[in-house]
Amino acid sequence: LTSGLEAAWTKLKGEEVLTKDNIVEPMRDIRRALLEADVSLPVVRRFVQAVSDQAVGVGLIRGVKPDQQLVKIVHDELVKLMGGEVSELVFSKSGPTVILLAGLQGVGKTTVCAKLANYLKKQGKSCMLIAGDVYRPAAIDQLVILGEQVGVPVYTAGTEVKPSEIAKQGLEEAKKKKIDVVIMDTAGRLQIDKGMMDELKEVKKVLNPTEVLLVVDAMTGQEAAALVTTFNVEIGITGAILTKLDGDSRGGAALSVKEVSGKPIKLVGRGERMEDLEPFYPDRMAGRILGMGDVLSFVEKAQEVMRQEDAEELQKKIMSAKFDFNDFLKQTRAVARMGSMTRVIGMIPGMGKVTPAQVREAEKNLKLMESMIEAMTPEEREKPELLAESPQRRKRVAQDSGKTEQQVSQLVAQLFQMRVRMKNLMGIMEGGSIPTLSN
Numbered sequence: 323l324t325s326g327l328e329a330a331w332t333k334l335k336g337e338e339v340l341t342k343d344n345i346v347e348p349m350r351d352i353r354r355a356l357l358e359a360d361v362s363l364p365v366v367r368r369f370v371q372a373v374s375d376q377a378v379g380v381g382l383i384r385g386v387k388p389d390q391q392l393v394k395i396v397h398d399e400l401v402k403l404m405g406g407e408v409s410e411l412v413f414s415k416s417g418p419t420v421i422l423l424a425g426l427q428g429v430g431k432t433t434v435c436a437k438l439a440n441y442l443k444k445q446g447k448s449c450m451l452i453a454g455d456v457y458r459p460a461a462i463d464q465l466v467i468l469g470e471q472v473g474v475p476v477y478t479a480g481t482e483v484k485p486s487e488i489a490k491q492g493l494e495e496a497k498k499k500k501i502d503v504v505i506m507d508t509a510g511r512l513q514i515d516k517g518m519m520d521e522l523k524e525v526k527k528v529l530n531p532t533e534v535l536l537v538v539d540a541m542t543g544q545e546a547a548a549l550v551t552t553f554n555v556e557i558g559i560t561g562a563i564l565t566k567l568d569g570d571s572r573g574g575a576a577l578s579v580k581e582v583s584g585k586p587i588k589l590v591g592r593g594e595r596m597e598d599l600e601p602f603y604p605d606r607m608a609g610r611i612l613g614m615g616d617v618l619s620f621v622e623k624a625q626e627v628m629r630q631e632d633a634e635e636l637q638k639k640i641m642s643a644k645f646d647f648n649d650f651l652k653q654t655r656a657v658a659r660m661g662s663m664t665r666v667i668g669m670i671p672g673m674g675k676v677t678p679a680q681v682r683e684a685e686k687n688l689k690l691m692e693s694m695i696e697a698m699t700p701e702e703r704e705k706p707e708l709l710a711e712s713p714q715r716r717k718r719v720a721q722d723s724g725k726t727e728q729q730v731s732q733l734v735a736q737l738f739q740m741r742v743r744m745k746n747l748m749g750i751m752e753g754g755s756i757p758t759l760s761n
């Protein structure tokens with residue numbers, strides 16, 4: 323997935339902004355990459371549409387290249403697709419919290435039972451497991467052994483009792499023992515079949531569970547979407563657990579669950595050990611898929627520093643030659659922040675290295691300027707001409723800020739130079755006049 327997406331960014335090198343035309347190729351790469359990662363087609367279609375709409379609508383952010391911008395949009399959409407925030411497990415307010423696990427055979431249900439108990443035990447909750455897979459004696463033994471391993475009791479009733487009856491007995495036992503969380507293991511089949519669904523429905527009726535979690539193997543490809551949909555429609559799930567994320571899964575299932583069921587992935591399993599269960603973090607998952615963490619934080623910081631509206635307003639001011647000391651301060655501060663940010667992030671491609679000495683110099687200059695601008699009246703800040711025309715005003719600013727008159731003159735001159743330089747930059751060659759300082 324990562325390498326397929328990288329092709330998409332590469333195609334934007336050298337572009338100025340994202341446009342309807344120049345995103346066509348990259349979007350095709352993104353679409354292909356998602357399909358190759360086994361994301362189901364309807365999900366891919368909606369995703370690509372959402373990204374395209376945003377990419378074309380997004381404006382230019384200073385210092386951010388279009389390919390970086392597209393990475394950010396794709397990242398944010400991925401996070402959204404996977405539910406945005408971490409989804410916590412829900413606990414019952416009275417009586418035991420009941421968690422029913424469902425899923426096909428071999429996906430990791432029985433393992434998850436014990437892992438989950440281990441996970442919740444660490445949070446100080448008492449747990450009990452119920453062995454509901456009555457079709458194979460080995461399944462019951464497996465749960466008993468795992469229960470012992472994590473130090474959690476397992477309720478068993480052999481293979482002769484109906485799962486719904488086992489559920490009922492197990493729940494009663496848990497209530498008697500004042501257990502906090504009951505986790506029920508169930509039998510899976512290789513394929514979805516009516517027998518399995520009916521049995522789950524019956525168990526669900528008896529347990530009235532707080533959570534019904536569908537256990538999904540991360541290796542499940544395209545079928546994940548149909549699988550999740552069926553379980554959700556038939557028995558109603560509250561979330562999913564994605565297992566075997568440690569394998570070389572292509573990640574498709576992770577992207578489909580929320581989109582097709584509206585239910586979040588709550589936990590992920592990334593190994594066979596009892597400790598290998600953790601909350602599902604959509605942003606980390608998206609970051610891993612993209613493998614471009616530093617570009618993302620760069621774009622975020624740049625957005626913070628120079629929001630688009632600010633940039634536009636600034637541009638208008640420059641065009642109308644109204645750039646004043648307030649803008650000067652705003653811009654200088656933004657540049658200074660950009661400087662220290664670059665130092666933090668370090669190796670952003672194409673940003674050029676900023677040395678620590680340069681950053682210190684910029685910060686020192688900023689302090690100097692700030693103190694002089696603060697000593698100006700609001701009127702002077704808005705109309706720098708007042709200072710250009712009046713040596714008395716410059717003298718007062720110098721005294722109030724504890725700087726020399728020469729330093730104030732320099733600052734005033736700098737502002738007018740900046741007006742001209744910016745106008746030139748904009749390609750508006752009106753022969754901008756620099757007012758000279760009168761003495």
Ligand code: GDP
Pocket residue numbers: 425426427428429430431432433434510565566567568569591592593594598
């Ligand atoms: P069930 O049929 O759904 O109950 O699946 P099991 O819990 O018996 O697990 C089937 C196999 O998958 C076992 O060999 C587990 O050790 C293995 N397994 C379960 N979860 C994970 C995981 O997160 N990572 C890996 N690598 N293996 C897992």
Ligand code: MG
Pocket residue numbers: 431432433455461508
């Ligand atoms: Mg099992």
